[in-house]
Amino acid sequence: MPELPEMENYRILLSQRIIGKLITKVSVSREKSLNVSAEDFINRIQSEKIQSIERRAKYLLFYLTNGNVLLLHLMLGGWMFYGTERQKPERTVQVKLSFGDQHLFFIGLRLGYLHIFSHEAVNQELADLGPEPLDENFTNEDFLDLVKNRRGRIKTTLVNQKFLSGIGNRYSDEIAWHAQLLPERKMNELEDQESTQLFKSIRFVLELGAKNGGYMDQPLFEGDTKTGSYNDRTYVYNHEGQSCKRCGTLITKKEVSSRKTFYCKGCQT
Template identity: 50%
Template sequence: MPELPEMENYRKMLTANILNIPISNVIINREKSINMPPADFTAGILDSKVIFIERRGKYLIFHLNNGRRLLLHLMLGGLIHLTRGDEERPSRTTQIEISFGDQVLYFIGLRLGYLHQLSAKETEEALSQLGPELLDRRMTKERFVDLMKKRRGSLKSLLVNQHAVAGIGNCYADEIAFHARIHPAAKVQSLSEEQLGQLYESVHHVLKEATEGGGYMEMPFTKDDTLTGQYNDQCKVYDREEEACVRCGTAIVRTEIAGRKAFFCPNCQHEE
């Protein structure tokens, strides 16, 4: 599932390509991917312009000049692709297609994900239960540590809990825990203040590095996009079962924590 780095990467590229270009066509191939009848959805955005794109956790919010919003959550398997001019459309099945002049933005794999058209108030309500943004400049180390001290349970479960903190999923939870040298099953309430401080530094390091590295999406955003997906080869533990740890050479282990798969180094990361 796309996480904060993937969605932030998409936000930047979308901002560079589709802002202030009138929406000239809308095709809905799967009605369950939207939240209203296709004719109403189309009428609400046709000829409008995207003037700003915001990321909140794993969501993207497209702000339209008519006051409406498009709220995107890709969920598992979702991705987006932009073509220009006479470039070939994606070979995969698309659920929604939105044209911005001669550019077409394809929403692919939205079997669980969705693109909802909402008012500003409805968007705010839809996102009201999300936890804080860990890369927000207001999230200081002191505030982060205080936030963590109020939580209980395993580190992995906490990091992927969108009500606790927004934007982190299975991949980066494991990468953050590895960077901090903390076992993903370690109880948050048992971590020292020093460990929580290191966790803060690891969150910033991993999420910023992954964003700059293009995240781990499998398909380029555009035909000439060479950044998207490049971070997949930089993951240290996620999906690296039995591979050698980059720090100590010990084989990476896969386990389950509260029903979620987790990858870690049994030598570098300890529960206590």
């Protein structure tokens, strides 16, 4: 499932391509991916322009000139492609936004969705999300206040969207490895210096992931060499049985609260 770095990469790349462009046509092949009828959806979007694109947690928000907002959550298996009909991958497309002869294809939205809201309604929809970990106003002191007396494990706490927004299964393991902390450690048992290191690792790993295009397997457009580049930089995720890049110990995989988890017994404590 795409996490904060993947959606931030999409935000940056799409902003360079579709902001200010007129949506000339809307096609819907799976109405269940929407929160309104296909007819209503098309009527509220077609002939509008993309005013801006923002990311919140694992969501993308497409702000339209008429005040409506498209809220995208790709969930498991969802992705996007931008290009011509000729360039389109041979995959089933649930929704297509056309900008003349260029199109934004929403693919794999079986669990994911593209909903439409007013500004007020979309804010209410996202009201329960925790702080943005990359927000420049979110400080180490704020983080220490959040973790104080929190009894959950590092792994389960990091993926809790009401605690911090945007971190999922993959990056929680990467963060714990970078902080040299076992994912099963309890948050309220961490020393202040360990919590501070965890905060620094959250910022470092998420920024590194976004800078290198996240881990998505498919390019966003023809010639896109950035999207998915983080796959070559991962520390522990999906590296079971391989040598740790820091100490050489073989990476372990186990389930933590029903989530597959990768870590190093040698240098994570």
